[in-house]
Amino acid sequence: MFTPDRAFSGFAVKDLGEAKAFYGDTLGIPVQELDMGLLELTLGSGAKVMVYPKPDHVPAVFTIMNFDVDDVEAAVDDLNDRGIATKIYDDADFPTDAKGISRDMGPAIAWFLDPSGNVLAVVEAS
Numbered sequence: 785m786f787t788p789d790r791a792f793s794g795f796a797v798k799d800l801g802e803a804k805a806f807y808g809d810t811l812g813i814p815v816q817e818l819d820m821g822l823l824e825l826t827l828g829s830g831a832k833v834m835v836y837p838k839p840d841h842v843p844a845v846f847t848i849m850n851f852d853v854d855d856v857e858a859a860v861d862d863l864n865d866r867g868i869a870t871k872i873y874d875d876a877d878f879p880t881d882a883k884g885i886s887r888d889m890g891p892a893i894a895w896f897l898d899p900s901g902n903v904l905a906v907v908e909a910s
Contacts, residue, residue, distance in 0.1 A: 794834035795848045795902060798841040802899040807835070810866055843901035856885055856892040856908040863896060863906070870894040872903075 797803040800823055807825055808815035814826040823835040833849070853859040860870045860883050871884035872895050880886045885894045892908040 796838035797900040859906040
């Protein structure tokens with residue numbers, strides 16, 4: 785019987801070792817190695833996200849995961865201190881300031897990339 789109460793999300797990466805180091809060590813998300821060469825991220829909410837390898841991976845052209853933060857500016861400073869670039873857009877579609885923060889399209893948001901080119905974002909809580 786279908787039941788949506790145990791749904792989870794997943795996304796592909798080109799290299800599981802890079803993904804494990806980035807999500808676990810750099811971002812500080814608990815990462816568990818699963819059978820069959822998969823990773824499982826456990827988010828602060830308790831939600832699980834499956835990460836799977838895809839050698840011919842092509843990153844999506846949209847944000848695959850958002851991190852809700854109280855202060856986007858502080859989050860961007862912290863990400864930059866960890867060596868993560870947040871200035872990834874520089875065009876009219878996504879106008880951002882020098883730190884890569886967009887404040888004109890709703891809540892303050894800044895995007896960044898994982899090692900596979902997947903787009904992630906920090907979004908200021910509303």
